[in-house]
Amino acid sequence: MIALVDCNSFYCSCERLFRPELAGKPVVVLSNNDGCLIALTPEAKALGLEMGTPLFKARSLIEAHGVEVFSSNYTLYADLSSRVVATLRTFAEEMETYSIDESFLKFSPGVTDYEKLGRTIKKTVKQHTGIPVCVGMGPTKVLAKLANRLAKKRPEYGGVMIMPEGREREEILRSVEVGAIWGIGSQLTARLSAIGCLSAWDLAAMNEEATRRVLSVTGARIAAELRGISCLEIEEIAPAKRNIVTSKSFGQAVTCKTEMAEVVATYMSRAAEKMRAEGTVTSCIRVFVETNHFQSKDPQWSGAASVTLDTASNYSPELITASLRALEACWREGYRYKKAGVMLLDLHDAGAVQTSFTTLGPEQQAKRDAAMRMLDAVNKQHGRGAVTVAAAGLAPAWRMRREKCSPRYTTRWSELREVKA
């Protein structure tokens, strides 16, 4: 049996944890740059607010009902996520942390009462971390995902749902739209409904040849999982990332190249830091710049350029130099840029670097590695950006908007919650 444990309105729950007076009140959390609504409590959804809506379109509803609004505070969410994961780990024999708010758990044999186990997990996570979760269980990942969705959507389950077998399962699958299945998005839903496949049961009942033809191999796997045949393994150790992207839109449009160079240097520093944490190196980087495509009256441009390195590297100064060369190649003067990004492609293990005539000697390489370790350690301890490269500039105007950000309650001594007693 596999369980999927999913935190309820996770970002909102994190914000509420330190603002208990918000329990039962509508709360939303915004995307980067305070752009869109990306997390909503049920109370906020009940007012008609929807995931993905731009803030400016939701403003009147938010103000009319006194909805509490937060900028996203990933430092806080990541820390609380790790606490939830640590609690879940005590219940599972195998576990996969699927996203910041979801984990798959596999139990040791001998469990007899899954319903009871599910309730214990839910209660314990709440008690240890303050975060409410729902638990869904089934013999495959897709069925566990579905059980979790039902646990969340159908009040009769009380937040814990165990996928039944046989006739009962058939009835449940018949009552679920095919688009509600994990891995079946809007395009595939349209393709399926065109051939009369409307419910989860219809998909499970399709023959393999047909699912493969209509949905390709990924779809065929999903259909098999719906039948209870496991095709998706629990991945306890996340494989190293193959690509790393750092991109963000700006609080204020960027129009001059020197400013854009600061953006690119800043994003590259961050991307390189992520890469070093993964223990990988890159031999190909890409930079892109974009105007605001929502502003259709403005002239539009989106450019991108790649640079290949002779020897794969994770040394920030070298990567920044390369990224600025890429910027030279994709920059066009005279536009109002809204977004830029850097991509690290073709990542490999740092221990298996292909050398060339220009590769550094071991001593010089060791010096670079030590410098980067020091840089990362300082920034980890003192907060992101405590030490940066000069090319990143100071106090930039393009930095993202975060007007309603809560304190880093759990990771900064100076931002601890104060309680009067």
Add this chain to the structure above:
DNA sequence: TCTGGGGTCCTAGGACCC
């Protein structure tokens, strides 16, 4: 005025090889 960010996997088609 204001519209997120970061990933993965699969397929089709072109380039290239013998």
Add this chain to the structure above:
DNA sequence: TCTGGGGTCCTAGGACCC
């Protein structure tokens, strides 16, 4: 009038997820 067959590798684009 006639113009092979069978591979591999790479990339772009589309689909999905949270």
